[in-house]
Amino acid sequence: MHTQRKTLSTVGAVSAVAALGLLTACGADKTSAGDAPAEPSVPVTGTHWTVDSVTAGGKKIDAPGTKAHVAFDKKGRATGNFGCNGFGGTASVKGDTITVDKIAKTEMSCGDEIDKLETTLTEALKGKLKASVKGDKLTLTTAKGDSITLTSEPPAELAGTKWLLKAVVEKEVATSLPESASKADKAHLIFDEKAGTVHGNLGCNEVNAKATVTDGKIELGTPRLTRKMCDGEVMKAEQNLAKLFGSTVTYEIDHRTLHLTGKDGLGLNAEAAAKK
Structure with a gap:
């Protein structure tokens, strides 16, 4: 059996993880000039976003089966998991540019494959990102062209699960x-x-x-x-x-x-x- 207490350590400013403001759904219809943009079909805040994959340097790493996810609340907090280690921080948004700072994460090694995913995700989430929502998909793109794709996932129900x-x-x-x-x-x-x-x-x-x-x-x-x-x-x-x-x-x-x-x-x- 494995017994553990998780500890938090401060990591340098990590930018990133999802739009906390009013993001226009990528490809969604827009209202007439002067009106507010159309709302995404899935709200960015209050949604659990599961990481599908991360692409860095032209190499794609799939994340299904891991704990990798991101969630945001309306108070500007970002929480989630890089695949094994949990993290939390503060978030700000200007238009479709999102920056998350003051990230703290747990520090566990979970095997070479997961460790590689976590390292790649952490690097991809640094700096300013462009966020777009289309349907139930969220895409975060770095200035270098690296990207993270995520899918909204509804919460589980007590009964029947x-x-x-x-x-x-x-x-x-x-x-x-x-x-x-x-x-x-x-x-x-x-x-x-x-x-x-x-x-x-x-x-x-x-x-x-x-x-x-x-x-x-x-x-x-x-x-x-x-x-x-x-x-x-x-x-x-x-x-x-x-x-x-x-x-x-x-x-x-x-x-x-x-x-x-x-x-x-x-x-x-x-x-x-x-x-x-």
């Missing part, structure tokens, strides 16, 4: 589930709000329970578990997850990440499975 269990949380410390529990999306939960139930797998055993969802809280019933035995680390994680049942937990969805928190700071982190 296959939530892949990633970590057990104990007093704000997240401990990743053993590889055998998370392999092939084995550990997961699926909430059926209409039926008032939840079912899935806690890493070793199948689980079923009642689940009543009300305004940010879920009342979880006593779990019905199968009786298989797995290795010690898997069973330890499963026993902690099982403690969340038979009680009321709070839940929070951060786009496609689910956080459940129960008594004494015990909880879990899960990610929405990709739609097939």
